[in-house]
Amino acid sequence: MSKEIQKALKATGLDVLSCMQCGICTGSCPSGWNTGFNTRRIIRDAAKNRVTVLSDDNLWLCTTCYTCQERCPRGIPITDTILNLRRLAVREGLILPEHRKVAEMVMERGHAVPLDEETKKKREELGLEPIPETVQKCPEALEELKILLKICKFDELIAER
């Protein structure tokens, strides 16, 4: 995969080679202010085809606020690049356990965070239907969603390897 990172990014119209490592992205990143997340380093590793960028847990700390992308003096689509790196990582089976659990919940219940009994009760107290018009309310729709996700091979994508 290491040789493929640049190629895969370029195929989606993302070119990070013009990065001059000025660090404006890192300084602008609200996520990096409180964590070890360093946007400049992610872009550098992607530009250098370092496969470790895909297994770097920090890759998942971006909140996709797009501040870095708006400020990059070289006009590099940084956030889009991070999203694409995540896609590549998942295809390689590199997915955080927490994210796998959320994905499994979508497969099973149709929602990343299904409504629990307490929330349903609160909704009723507010005069709302306990469950809004979503797949959680409609078993047929949930079955259809499951079929669609299987056709897309979503289950294989998120399976532990």
Ligand code: SF4
């Ligand atoms: S702001 Fe742009 S040019 Fe500067 S380090 Fe970040 S990605 Fe590279």
Ligand code: SF4
């Ligand atoms: S889009 Fe992600 S990397 Fe860029 S500033 Fe926001 S949190 Fe940081």
